[in-house]
Amino acid sequence: MQDQLKLDNFICFAVYTASHALNRVYKPLLDTLGLTYPQYLAMVSLWEQDGQTVGGLGEKLFLESSTLTPLLKRLETAGYVRRERSREDERVVVIRLSEEGIRLKEKAIGIPGCIAAASGRYAVDLTRLQAEIVALREALNKSVV
Amino acid sequence: MQDQLKLDNFICFAVYTASHALNRVYKPLLDTLGLTYPQYLAMVSLWEQDGQTVGGLGEKLFLESSTLTPLLKRLETAGYVRRERSREDERVVVIRLSEEGIRLKEKAIGIPGCIAAASGRYAVDLTRLQAEIVALREALNKSVV
DNA sequence: GGATTTTATATCGCGCACGATTTGTTATCG
DNA sequence: CGATAACAAATCGTGCGCGATATAAAATCC
Numbered sequence: 001m002q003d004q005l006k007l008d009n010f011i012c013f014a015v016y017t018a019s020h021a022l023n024r025v026y027k028p029l030l031d032t033l034g035l036t037y038p039q040y041l042a043m044v045s046l047w048e049q050d051g052q053t054v055g056g057l058g059e060k061l062f063l064e065s066s067t068l069t070p071l072l073k074r075l076e077t078a079g080y081v082r083r084e085r086s087r088e089d090e091r092v093v094v095i096r097l098s099e100e101g102i103r104l105k106e107k108a109i110g111i112p113g114c115i116a117a118a119s120g121r122y123a124v125d126l127t128r129l130q131a132e133i134v135a136l137r138e139a140l141n142k143s144v145v
Numbered sequence: 146m147q148d149q150l151k152l153d154n155f156i157c158f159a160v161y162t163a164s165h166a167l168n169r170v171y172k173p174l175l176d177t178l179g180l181t182y183p184q185y186l187a188m189v190s191l192w193e194q195d196g197q198t199v200g201g202l203g204e205k206l207f208l209e210s211s212t213l214t215p216l217l218k219r220l221e222t223a224g225y226v227r228r229e230r231s232r233e234d235e236r237v238v239v240i241r242l243s244e245e246g247i248r249l250k251e252k253a254i255g256i257p258g259c260i261a262a263a264s265g266r267y268a269v270d271l272t273r274l275q276a277e278i279v280a281l282r283e284a285l286n287k288s289v290v
Numbered sequence: 291g292g293a294t295t296t297t298a299t300a301t302c303g304c305g306c307a308c309g310a311t312t313t314g315t316t317a318t319c320g
Numbered sequence: 321c322g323a324t325a326a327c328a329a330a331t332c333g334t335g336c337g338c339g340a341t342a343t344a345a346a347a348t349c350c
Contacts, residue, residue, distance in 0.1 A: 007189050007205065011271055012167045012260060014278040016186070017207045019164040020337080021285040022157045027338090038306065041161070044152050055328060060152065062162045065329050067307050074305080091315050091328040115157060118288035119281055126156055129281065132274050133159040136264055140166040143263035165307080172308090183336065200298060210299050212337050219335080236298040236345050 015133075025118050029111050033104060039075055040108070042068070046081065046097050047105045053086070054093045062141075080104060160278075170263050174256050178249060184220055185253070187213070191226065191242050192250045198231070199238045207286075225249060 007013050026037050035043065038061075045060050046052060052060075058068050072095055075081045080101035086092040119126065152158050171182050180188065183206075190205050191197060197205075203213050217240055220226045225246035231237040264271065 006193060007186065008279075009275075010189070010257065011264070011275040011278070012171065012182075013186060014275045014282065015160060015164050015167055016182075018278050018282040018285070019160045020207055021282045022160055023337090025285050025288060026157065036305065037157075037161075041152065041158060044155070048151060053328085054330095062165055063306095064308060066309080066331075069330055071306075085329095089316070089328085093329065112155065119156070119284050126281075129274075129277050130154075130156040130159050133156070133163050133278070134153075136271075136274065137159065137163040137166045139264050140163070140170050143170060168307090181335065198298085199300095208336095209338060211301075211339080214300055216336075230299095234298085234346070238299065 011136075015136075022115070022119075025115060026111070029114055033107055034078060038063075038067075038071060040111075042071060042075065043080065043101065043104065043108070046095060046101070047108075050097050051094055054095065057095065075101075156281075160281075167260070167264075170260060171256070174259055178252055179223060180249075183208075183212075183216060185256075187216060187220065188225065188246065188249065188253070191240060191246070192253075195242050196239055199240065202240065220246075 023037050026040070030037060030040050033040070041061055042057060045057055054065055054068050054072065057063070057072075058065060061068070072081060072083055076083050079098055082096045082098055084094050084096065086094050116126070168182050171185070175182060175185050178185070186206055187202060190202055199210055199213055199217065202208075202217075203210060206213070217226060217228060221228050224243055227241045227243055229239050229241065231239050261271070
């Protein structure tokens with residue numbers, strides 16, 4: 001039997017659909033902040049560490065400049081960040097939170113709890129699951145070289 | 146400490162980045178078939194069960210018609226499927242594999258093994274991990290109503 | 291049986307996400 | 321020091337993915 005070609009046995013399919021499911025849970029919460037999900041991740045990274053470069057953010061979020069540049073421009077238009085060319089190295093663009101961007105953190109603080117409530121109704125330990133998914137990601141990233 | 150707002154503690158971020166990592170591993174393999182990753186999933190579903198409707202496929206893949214219709218049109222242009230309105234119910238569109246679409250399965254049969262090789266280098270049991278991610282997805286889907 | 295509602299698919303606009311390429315800047319090499 | 325290579329962002333084209341809406345067919349309700 002070739003049930004290796006059945007969708008339900010694909011870990012990739014599980015991850016793919018879980019990712020969409022998470023997005024759907026986040027969407028109504030993020031709508032109140034005026035953020036999309038990738039924009040939210042960028043803001044979380046900036047709340048952790050302000051003044052990151054486009055490349056630095058890309059490394060943390062695993063995204064290319066072709067994805068981040070327009071996303072960050074939209075965040076700038078929304079008034080949450082400023083994009084400034086570094087004076088020491090004119091190739092580099094530094095992203096800085098605006099006052100409004102800093103304030104937004106207060107409104108975002110409750111979101112992870114809402115997600116935990118939505119996902120935590122079943123038995124599995126989310127912390128361990130999270131660590132295992134990260135391990136999977138690392139194994140995959142290594143294999144791509 | 147408010148480390149609930151740290152990226153590395155977000156299960157959503159783990160799933161999001163793992164999904165991208167999987168995509169990157171799949172891409173070179175699927176390029177040889179002329180398929181994108183979502184197109185591949187649709188084909189796998191059709192290899193399992195030919196003659197599904199757009200809505201039926203959407204339910205299995207958790208995708209809207211606004212996503213599937215253009216995707217299936219591209220698969221039709223590629224010559225892998227045919228799209229035919231049902232005669233009993235003219236609202237319904239049935240998707241059928243073409244000869245070439247059926248043949249493609251032989252070329253695709255080896256792909257899951259390649260992915261397992263790329264992801265299976267670490268200790269965790271992939272089958273259990275897969276089941277847990279599915280459980281997470283189900284919990285999330287339930288909470289959205 | 292004609293009006294209304296429901297259902298299935300399609301269309302449109304927007305925001306990712308990425309590969310390929312371009313632009314402009316810095317570093318390196320002879 | 322001038323040519324060349326390396327680097328950081330940005331731009332462009334393609335394909336998702338979804339919400340809102342449109343279209344058309346079937347089902348339901350007076």
